[in-house]
Amino acid sequence: MIATFLRSTALGLTFAGAAWAADPSLDLVGPLSDYKIFVAENTAQLVTDTEALVAAIKAGDVEKAKSLFAPTRTSYERVEPIAELFSDLDVSIDARADDYEKAEKDEAFTGFHRIEYGLWEEKSTEGLDLYADKLLADVTDLDGRINALTFPPEVVVGGAAVLMEEVAATKISGEEDRYSRTDLWDFKANFEGSEKIYTLFRPLIEAGNADFVAKVDGNFKAVDEVLAKYRTPDGGFVSYDELTDSDRTMLSAKVNTLAEDLATLRGKLGLG
Amino acid sequence: MRPYPSRREVLLALGASTLALATHAQEPAPQVSDAPPANAGAAAQRVPFHGIHQAGITTPRPENGIVAAFDVVATSVDDLERMLRLLTDRARLLTQGGPVPDLDPSLPPADSGLLGPIVMPGNLTITVALGASLFENRPWLAGLKPATLQRMAQFPNDALEPGLCHGDLSIQFCANVQDTNLHALRDIVKTCAEFLVLRWMVEGNVPPVIPDAGGATPSARNFLGFRDGSANPDSNDAALMDRVVWTAGPHEPDWAQGGSYQVVRIIRNMVERWDRAPLAEQERIFGRTKMTGAPLDQPGATEHHAPDFTADPEGRVTSHDAHIRLANPRDARSQRNLMLRRPFNYSRGVLKNGQLDQGLLFICYQADLEAGFVAVQNRLNGEPLEEYVKPVGGGYFFALPGVRDDADYLGRALVDAARRT
């Protein structure tokens, strides 16, 4: 009998986990509006910082522009799940050369990474004015659009895991900031963005999920500890090239585990 | 637990599709998008998980295999124990099969779904082995490394790619169909994310051969077109396996008795060039005929006929540098160097130079790494076959002793030993 077949295996007994029932009384409104403020602060900062970056480029000051590149990006990286909702802007602001068939030579290649390419590979601001103006216009547009946006709760909550997917897919391998090697800045910003979402919604799930909360808290803390080793005295980060294999492995495991766990956050909050 | 479900159970488990097969004559002609009909018996085939040795070493090699190597994140004995228990649970479930649990649909599903709602075992084995780096980077495991476990060396013909080498832990998956292996790999990547970070993985297969009237099949062919496995020691001879494959004796740590040294080598074959080499040269290189696999001194015999090198001291028939003569000179001393080979062929697209990226996912098991693989590879160094092959990756690992029963787990004796020291 099929029943015998199933019973004769261990799978039926040990696989099962209880499904969490959504609690309709959970109040998402508070954390959602707090998150909206967080995003608005970041996009406003992004505009301010981009203005300074653009000014340095136009002044032909390569060193200054280089020093502003990584910190400017962090406000974008922190709110990427929301910024990505506007895919036209995400592409023109943050696409990488390998998103294009002709790579760096592709005319459609614009945004942060085109500027990064110019500053680090071509070691010059020449020809970057165009991209600088476009970047500023794009981030200003983004700021305006985000302020007018009603945040879909499942996107906000899902964003915690999306940021971990970002790290797992492009940051951990050092592909994101390949010319400047400033990946650890992005890394940190992605984690901050994810942790922000998680922390805002944690009070709503804490009660029934003590193990889960302890595990996620522990993993965020472990990531902080690893990244702290790579801090520079001025609050920045050393080059991605200095990340040791064993720390990379540790970060990978934490990122993947956070991605797995945070992927259940929507379900835990009853957002299908 | 019975090793295999009864025929009736299998038919019922497979449900309608099996019935459709049984009454094939009345059915409409199959559509483009109908799944190719599976073999019900093959899907239900189940290799026992419990035993003194792990499965996947002396158990028959099925059609498909994967080797995946991982870096391990475990900073304490407790971590290691949790990881090994988790791996054991997953391996037990996956190899024995059963239904996938239903979760609340607002959560990610419990399983990738690749095999549908009921996971059929499909002859799956999951073999877990540890690399030297696991021991070296962890002071709390000091002194517990198996006697000859070491980091894979670079041999003269190797062109090792760092991204395809070594690892703290390897998992060999073998099953009738590759989807069963991939399903298991994805399950482990997902459920063990806390501990295991994937380093490299290679998929391979061996072509199935129609059995003869007696039910026996010859050795499968590798990508150079030769039968591979002819001279393997008899894996059904338990006493021989105790001598050749399984670790035993006071030179090994107590916890490491009944395991086996696993060598994985990713060996690229220059197939275009090989296909342009004269047949006689190809056969000279191996010391065997291409079509039947018979040794060159007995070309009319079967592949299982043992060559007699003593009758050919000058190497006129079987050259002294023929692969089989170097690998096993068949003298009294080389008896110590036996190994059990269990390879798969791999094909991974195109190389930068426009040539096919094909080769041998060489896997072998032995009771002593140095007397086995290392000694044999050192004899093979410089062999004429090297013009056509290039090892690019792999690693040395120690396959853990078996899991005895439901209360046991992979590497329990190692964890216990680490706690004592």
Ligand code: HEM
């Ligand atoms: C791409 C690489 C290789 C190919 C294509 C290859 C192919 C073959 C073939 C066709 C045979 C004869 C049939 C048989 O007994 O299986 C053979 C035998 C053998 N090979 Fe390899 N082989 C390769 C690499 C290796 C390596 C790396 C080792 C170990 C260091 C090895 C060890 C052996 C042994 C021990 C035998 C049996 C010799 C005997 O007892 O007669 N082979 N191999």
